[in-house]
Amino acid sequence: MNHSSSRSGRRRRGSRRRSGYHNGARPSTSSPSLWQRILSFFKRNGNKPSRPPADRNRPASPPSARTAPKPEIVEVTSPRLYVGNLSFQATENDLTELFNGVGSVTSAEVVTHRATERSKGFAFVQMQSIDEAKRAVRELHDQEFMGRKLVVSGAKISDARFAA
Numbered sequence: 001m002n003h004s005s006s007r008s009g010r011r012r013r014g015s016r017r018r019s020g021y022h023n024g025a026r027p028s029t030s031s032p033s034l035w036q037r038i039l040s041f042f043k044r045n046g047n048k049p050s051r052p053p054a055d056r057n058r059p060a061s062p063p064s065a066r067t068a069p070k071p072e073i074v075e076v077t078s079p080r081l082y083v084g085n086l087s088f089q090a091t092e093n094d095l096t097e098l099f100n101g102v103g104s105v106t107s108a109e110v111v112t113h114r115a116t117e118r119s120k121g122f123a124f125v126q127m128q129s130i131d132e133a134k135r136a137v138r139e140l141h142d143q144e145f146m147g148r149k150l151v152v153s154g155a156k157i158s159d160a161r162f163a164a
Helices: 034-045 092-100 130-140
Strands: 080-084 105-112 119-127 151-154
Touching: 080 130, 092 105, 092 119, 092 130, 119 130, 130 151
Parallel strands: none
Antiparallel strands: 080 119, 080 151, 105 119
């Protein structure tokens, strides 16, 4: 048990040990005190940047200005076409009418979100033949439709769909 405390558990006034220096005068020492070392540490490190400097060869861009990657243009090897950058208001009937101007459309499917039923902004169009699909890509790729420039290319064929 500590005998420097009173019975109530509190410390008595003036019970701190004195270092033996009178009038607060300390003898001068060659090494700095603990507080001086701590202050000098923070003063010395206060000028350093908190993150590494930006790459000088890369232009600075705001973090909110993200650009979507360019869609991959796939060669047409089947009558099925991918239609990207589609307006969210576009319907399957709108696509059928647009692609019927180029060739005969077998089907048009706008891909929608499962829970909200809102368009995801892309669709697939099935043409009658590969030649009509190639012609549709030539004529409709980068054409404006409902306020947006379409991306029309051959659809990627997944081998997983055909594996039984």
